Amino acid sequence: SSELTQDPAVSVALGQTVRITCQGDSLRRYYASWFQQKPGQAPLLVIFNRNNRPSGIPERFSGSRSGDTASLTITGAQADDEADYFCNSRATSGDHLVFGGGTKLTV
Amino acid sequence: QVQLQESGPGLVRPSQTLSLTCTVSGGSIDSGTNYWTWIRRPAGKGLEWIGRVYTTGSTDYNPSLRGRVTISLDTSRGQFSLTLNSVTAADTAVYSCAREQGVAGAPFTGWFDPWGQGTLVTVS
DSSP, X not given: OOSBBOOSEEEOOTTSOEEEEEEOGGGGTSOOEEEEEXXXXXXXXXXXXXXXOOTTOOTTEEEEEETTEEEEEESSOOGGGXXXXXXXXXXXXXXXXXXXOOEEEEO | OOEEEEESOSEEOTTSOEEEEEEEESSOTTSSSEEEEXXXXXXXXXXXXXXXXXXXXXXXXXXXXXXXXXXXXXXXXXXXXXXXXXXXXXXXXXXXXXXXXXXXXXXXXXXXXXXXXXXXXXXX
8 A cells, every 4th residue: 555645536626726736754754746747648747845846847836735645736626737636755665656546637 | 848758568467577677868877966766656646756766875674575676777778777676566566767856965855857757667
């Protein structure tokens, strides 16, 4: 079983705000990164170092953390945001990386 | 910009060795604080970090695979490779290579960018 837990599926109405969560003990100590993956495409880094966006990622994507839960928030979801989203972080042991199971976002 | 492409056999027999290569283009494989990483996704399951090789050649592996896995760097060819021994059906997965952007003082960042497209390896 994964050290990071995500809801399998989330839906949001076009233009509304959605929060995708990632829960795990390691998140109390380490930040999560977030990735977007569309069918047939390689994953794309959308948030790193808790709330930093790589060049080209829209401002509507943001990250946060509270306790053992990291969140990816999309403010004003667009149809193009429909994708799988997964988180990662350092493992509780600190000696490797782990991923969440992924959340399928439907817009 | 940097691009990664996996290559290797799509079918491996049980108990044999899985070997894959990732070719890096658009940038130097031995520059910067980059970790060259292998990740896999078994069918119907989440992603699993396999391990990585640093530009110096030093490596880190997932404890669950340690002893069966080797990742190496070939700077002259701009490639890094994955070898996984004694495979079973449980090793059937889509294998992807990725660059982890390192930061001084941070052993792991998890900032994987870019990724390769991934290649399916079936053990049967």
